[in-house]
Amino acid sequence: MRALTWHGKHDVRVDTVDDPEILNPRDAIIKITSTAICGSDLHLYDGYIPTMKAGDILGHEFMGEVVETGPGSTLVKGQRVVVPFTIACGSCYHCGKHQYSACDNGNPADNQDIGMELYGQPMSGLFGYSHLTGGYAGGQAEYVRVPFSDVGPIVVPDGLDDDEVLFLSDILPTGWQAAENADIEPGDTVAVWGCGPVGLFAVQSAFLMGAARVIAIDHFPRRLELARKFGAETINFEESKTYEALMEMTGGIGPDAVIDAVGLEAHGFFVDNVVDQIKASTFLGTDRIHSIRQAIVACRKGGRVSMPAVYGGIVDKFPLGAFMEKGLTLKTGQTSVQHYMPGLLSAIVEGKIDTTFLISHRMSLEDAPKGYKMFHDNQNEVTKVVLKPGFTDTAVAAE
Amino acid sequence: MATQNDDAPPTTSKSGATRDAAMQALGHMRGDTLIGRTVTINRPRAELYAYWRDFTRLPTFMDNVERVDILSPTRSHWVVKAPGGKLVEWDADLTDDRDGELIAWASAKGADVPNSGRIEFRDAGDRGTIVTATIVYDPPAGVVGKLIAKMFQREPAIQARRDLRRFKQLMETGEVAISSRTRAQLQEEIA
Secondary structure, three states, X not given: OEEEEEEEXXXXXXXXXXXXXXXXXXXXXXXXXXXXXXXXXXXXXXXXXXXXXXXXXXOOEEEEEEEEEOOOOOOOOXXXXXXXXXXXXXXXXXXXXXXXXXXXXXXXXXXXXXXXXXXXXXXXXXXXXXXXXXXXXOOXXXXXXXXXXXXXXXXXXXXXXXXXXXXXXXXXXXXXXXXXXXXXXXXXXXXXXXXXXHHHHHHHHHHHOOOOEEEEEEOOHHHHHHHHHOOOEEEEOOOOOHHHHHHHHOOOOOOOEEEEOOOOEOOOOOHHHHHHHHHHHOOOOOOEOHHHHHHHHHOOOXXXXXXXXXXXXXXXXXXXXXXXXXXXXXXXXXXXXXXXXXXXXXXXXXXXXXXXXXXXXXXXXXXXXXXXXXXXXXXXXXXXXXXXXXXXXXXXXXX | OOOOOOOOOHHHOOOHHHHHHHHHHHOOOOOOEEEEEEEXXXXXXXXXXXXXXXXXXHHHOOOOEEEEEEOOOOEEEEEEEEHXXXXXXXXXXXXXXXXXXXXXXXXXXXXXXXXXXXXXXXXXXXXXXXXXEEEEEOOOOHHHHHHHHHHOOOOHHHHHHHHHHHHHHHHHHOOOOOOOOOHHHHHHHHO
């Protein structure tokens, strides 16, 4: 089969590799019909995530058709499914509490050692996201092996296009969980850093959860425009001073809840960020964290901080004093996709959440390296690239 | 006599004397290196004990164990992979066996890698069962052997940790998690 493989920083290629096979009873093989490039794939592309190996197949946002099942799978050949990016067993203590992203068993035993060393407890398994999270082949390919296929994949009802449901695999539940983690109360003002896909879904989710106002912060005009379409007020941090603007816009109080949907590659021309960048490039630290610092400082006293953004390592100059003195609460974590999928699928069917607005480019899998470069170089215009194996009209923009 | 002033398990002690005393207390000591590992498994105690007690099934989750032959109700023969593609073998005697609670063993004379230990199963309420492995062993060729074993990731402490995780996966999910894409890849990784 053809698959998008990682070979090093800014070096991804479409190679011919062996087809996946059923290896465990609960496995299924899915023939991919749509797969997206995620903002967090750019962290791999930029070489920020350790434990990558040459030839690793990327991709954790995908869906397709069931073509083969193991004896323990509940899926049926021919079904269309969306697959969660988190690999969860469904039977451990954490899965029982619906903390699917903390599953004990999705990550092979040998790979759990690294997580123990880095984080104290092993990470769960994820598709196509380094060997720290299992070393599973991802879905930017023609076929993918899906373990625990009786627990993860959700069957798509007839009449829904791929484009409408594909984002159930990661970014929609991630944006929803981000808003849920902000413990929004009716009438709240919520500030969201980053208007990428997760930030934009967090904006929609926050309103659905009762927020009176959402203030979206970014520097890409196209992305701010999308946030405004969903009813958010906007701050372009290249034109306005973010903290000052937030304070003035909230009557001098600060937002009730803040959501950092930017993460470890935060852009922006601030002294602390430049220092972080130098440290990252000299391996003194891996995470550049301007957005979370600013969010904590701006948040009102007794407010809530939600952090869907991906961080992998250790940071310094974390405003722990502001965090403590203001009595803030922080919630974060990888998304428990399986927990949110059924409810969000209903929300899509009922038209409460719009997902297709996000897709700016549809391309063939063969053009995936071009897709990565475009997404990396032009985040203003390129909001989401969806790859379709067999797509013939190459590199055509959606509009 | 070592005295301990806290409630931490002796396997986590920084004091050699405390660890020595713990090894003495275990009895049937076959070596001078003590390791302990605990895992919580979301299954009933009796089920976990029963699976483990059939020693021929241990290779399903112990990667290093090639096979276990049952020689008598109390004696078994172990064939285990060692660093450098070698195999090591020994006979093991059951030194204690309490239904649903505990399995203890000690290697017989002439073992390639002398070892002894116990697996304990304790109720953990709605979280299932706490399984604790306590192992005393004699590393092959002392410190150098231990280093070599570590290089090949066949060091008993690392293996015990991974074996317990695989046991948990098998008992909770019915299978051991594999991230390989193809059978050929899987064979390569096991080798």
